[in-house]
Amino acid sequence: MRLPLLLTALLLVILGNSAFAQEITHSFLACGEKTYIMGADGKVSWTYPAATRDGYVLDDGTIILTLSQSKRNGGSVVSIAPDGQETLIWQGTQSEVNSAQPTADGTFVITEAGDNPRLLEVSATGKVIVEFPLACQKKNHHMQTRMARKLQDGTYLAPHLLDFADYHYARDGQLLDKLDTTAPNDPDHRIHTWPFTAIRHGEDHTLVCCTHGNRVVDFDADGKIVWTLTNDDLPGNWLQDPCGGQVLPNGNIVITSYAAGRADPTAPKMFEVTPDKKVVWKYADGQKVGIHHFQIITTNGTRLAGPSLK
Structure with missing residues (x-):
């Protein structure tokens, strides 16, 4: 039976539109009280039997994890080969180890929190290559720092929560500058805009997820906030202690809300927004356990190219 010409044309339009409106899918590494690859x-598809704070999946399948502190130690960094063999890279010496970024040189950028907060860059065997003290407050160890990252020019970004700023350090530890994350009209820090991430991207922009203040802000190269995401921009109160973030190659931003699910199990733990703040993907699992940080590994079945901006 032949379809009428008009109906045939209509079907072609519908099928054509659906081909261009492909639903976004991601695979990702989740770090937190539970550690897994979704x-x-x-x-x-994979789980790890310990709580973690940060993590990376390398191109060869090796997984780098920053383990949370336990009764036995103050945290550590491990490497897990594709065959499952685990190797210790760094054993924490203070209260917490909070991040471990793999670099293009095969080293790892690590932060320790404690009486003497510090940043280290170490080799795969744990040899210290760079070490300097962090210029953050020392009273509250847990609120000293989070996701430190080495930049392409060899300098470092480190968010300091109770100092309400992302600090930019030279290789010798000299403080070059800092980005103030204090919310507008909040000089007394009542909103608690604690910076958790500092993601350098684009033309020297820096994206920062601010926990408790429930804001995500983007600074331009001059240190001016040029983009802000709050719950007023979203379908609901989805920013609930936004911790980790990642800037994707297409410019979209994925955010995890660590507290999402505790009060409302339907609230997404992770979601993706475009630069114009349109939500294009979300993930919810109905559990109260939050995601501390993450790495988007693939999008629509394709491995993301280049270093993960997270």
Whole structure:
């Protein structure tokens, strides 16, 4: 039976539009009280039996994890080969180890919190290559720092929560400048805009997720906030202690809300927004356990190219 010409044309339009409106899928590594890799099909493909704070999946399948502090130690950094063999890279010496970024040189940028907060860059065997003290407050160890990252020019960004700023350090530890994350009209820090991430991207922009203040801001190269995301921009109160973030190659931003799910199990733990703040992907699992940080590994089945901006 032949379809009428008009109906045939209509079907072609519908099918054509659906081809261009492909639903976004991601696979990702989740770090937090539970550590796992979630496949694009919504099924967990890998788990690790310990809580973590930061993590990376390298191109060869090796997984780098920053383990949370426990009764036995103040945290550590481990490497897990594709065959499952685990190697200790760094054993924490103070209260907490909060991040471990793999660099293009095969080293790892690590921060320790404690009486003497410090940043280290170490080799794969734990040899210290760079070490300097962090210029943050020392009273509250847990609120000293989070996701420190080495930049392409060899300098470092480190967010200092109770100092309400992201600090920019030279290789010798000299403080070059800092980005103030204090919310507008909040000089007394009542909103608690604690910076958790500092993601350098684009033309020297820096994206910062601010926990408790429930804001995500983007600074331009001159240190001016040029983009802000709050719950007023979203379908609901989805920014609930936004911790980790990642800037994708297409410019979209993925954010995790660590407290999402505690009060409302339907609230997304992670979601993706475009630069014009349109939500294009979200993830919710109905559990109260939050995601501290993450790494988007693939999008629509394709591995993301280049270093992860997270």
